[in-house]
Amino acid sequence: MSGNENRTLYELLGGAETLSRLVEAFYSKVQQEPLLSPLFPQNIGPVIERQTMFLTQFFGGPTLYSDRHGHPMMRARHMPFPITKERADAWLGCMSEAMVEVGLPEDLKAFLIERLRGSAYHFVNTPEEE
Template identity: 45%
Template sequence: MEELPNIYERLGADNLQLLVDYFYDLVFTDEQLAPLFSNTPKEVIKNKQLLFLTQFLGGPGAYSELYGHPKMRARHMPHEITESKAIAWLQCMNKAVYRLPIDEQLKKDLFSAFPKMAFHMVNTEK
């Protein structure tokens, strides 16, 4: 039986780069999210996200090779992540996904990969 392509294979590296670019254009101007990223150069943030999403969506594991196991919740613990910030993050991701030049089903499949992860990052009640 032939294995179906994963989201990374269906999306492709070029569209994933577009997603990261669109997403951070929104994040860096979002009043709730922008302060979370103020201490690191934007290109460093975008590159790490690209490597992480490549691996998260089923592509090569370059993130783990460079930075070790993702441990995303632990890496985000120094930052105050509220439910409202998780929702803002998801809204930015949703807008970025739906700007991509891909078919509607892939947009749905791609976005559906994010809500569980976003809410898993919440570490502060407000």
Template identity: 35%
Template sequence: MQEQSLYILLGGETTVTRLCDRFYELMEQVPQFATIRALHPANLQSSRDKLFMFLSGWLGGPDLYVKHIGQPMLRRRHMPFAIGEEERDQWVACMLLAMESTGIEQPLRERLLAAFFSTADFMRNQPGTTQR
């Protein structure tokens, strides 16, 4: 029996859309995420769309990012931004809150959190917390 993808386990397009929407709502509203919010454009719609397309494929669903934009090359695409431990931790905390508030069950949330942390840590291009 073939294991279901994380995309299917999450609830597919509907849940991934809700997760991305909630992630950027939290980033916009919660002062704790001001540092990562400042790395994004004023209008977050493009960022939401890109995260949704990326997560769809990353979670085992349709490979929308590759189809519409090309290979993710995440580290390369994030190099123009100073990403240290603070930015990594804010991103992960924001995603954790988004997962909790969209009702992703704890076992799946924990599994995703480990993968999100690993990916976010890979994006770091600063030796530690960025200097202000």
């Protein structure tokens, strides 16, 4: 991604409009993924809202999430949920498909997924065999 050194990932992916479409597409996949859907509430709207604020800031945009909710402490916020490596991979799979669906270029998609993979694996808190 040479020539883009001064732009944030948030700008590169298309800003608020694309991010909003991405998060919507992502949770509709999460809700159809048997490994993930049982962890999430039926009323997904508030989750979509918090995730949109979080990813805005995670990708270098305005600090919407921290402004509203304080320090992200994302691993701690995930502790109530049994997150296995398999679930982390399912989460990344839904995100990857959502990125294709909203039309992100392949190289940008790969870069963003690598960034998210670090976090997703860091949130694993439960061994595979439950």
